[in-house]
Amino acid sequence: MSHNKGKLYVISGPSGTGKGTICAELLKDAGNEFSVSMTTRGPREGEVHGKDYYFVSREEFLENVDKGNFLEHATVFDNFYGTPKDMVMKRLDRGRNVILDIDVQGGLQVKAAMPEAILIFLLPPSLTELRQRLEGRKTEAPEIIEKRLSKALEEIKFIGEYDYYIVNDDLEKAVLEVKSIVTAEAARVPEKVRPIIRKYEQEQEKGE
Secondary structure: OOOOOOOEEEEEOOOOOOHHHHHHHHOOOOOEEEOOEEEOOOOOOOOOEOOOEEEOOHHHHHHHHHOOOEEEEEEEOOEEEEEEHHHHHHHHHOOOEEEEEOOHHHHHHHHHHOOOOEEEEEEOOOHHHHHHHHHHHOOOOHHHHHHHHHHHHHHHOOHHHOOEEEEOOOHHHHHHHHHHHHHHHHOOOOOOHHHHHHHHHHHHHHHO
16 A cells, blocks of 8 residues: 655754754654654663664764765764664655754755755744743753853744744644644645646647
């Protein structure tokens, strides 16, 4: 039995915009799966290989870079992180949607590698609200919060590269909006069928 190919959704936005929560809601749908990243850092307590990350050596990671097997990759605090292309493609080919929670830089890399990927940008209602959310966590020093706010503004400047944006001023509403995008994209008519229809239209016109 044939099935439609799944779609790759990239969820980006500044820290504090609710990316993790929204992705968790999307994953409650059996048709969606989370993209597991590959990393060279060691597993933390409770983390499971293949579920939280694919934990690999630097040599294996660099081999994947050389083979072009990353949709995106980056270095963070001397460790490598990347999204394995082969793992994503296997899931898409099985008709599953793949959800990728990643920063803007990584999102743009994914778009360059897979133009058909659907990029969704989450915005805070305002930078003032974002500051309040970050401060409310009580997990970071003031100077770190200032760096996050500065980075947030830089990330927002790339919103024009994304396909959709959602202002997360109400979490329940934002979740529904993201799900509506997934629903609409599932019903999108592929561009490749349009030339086929036009071919038959032209044939009919010639017969008149």
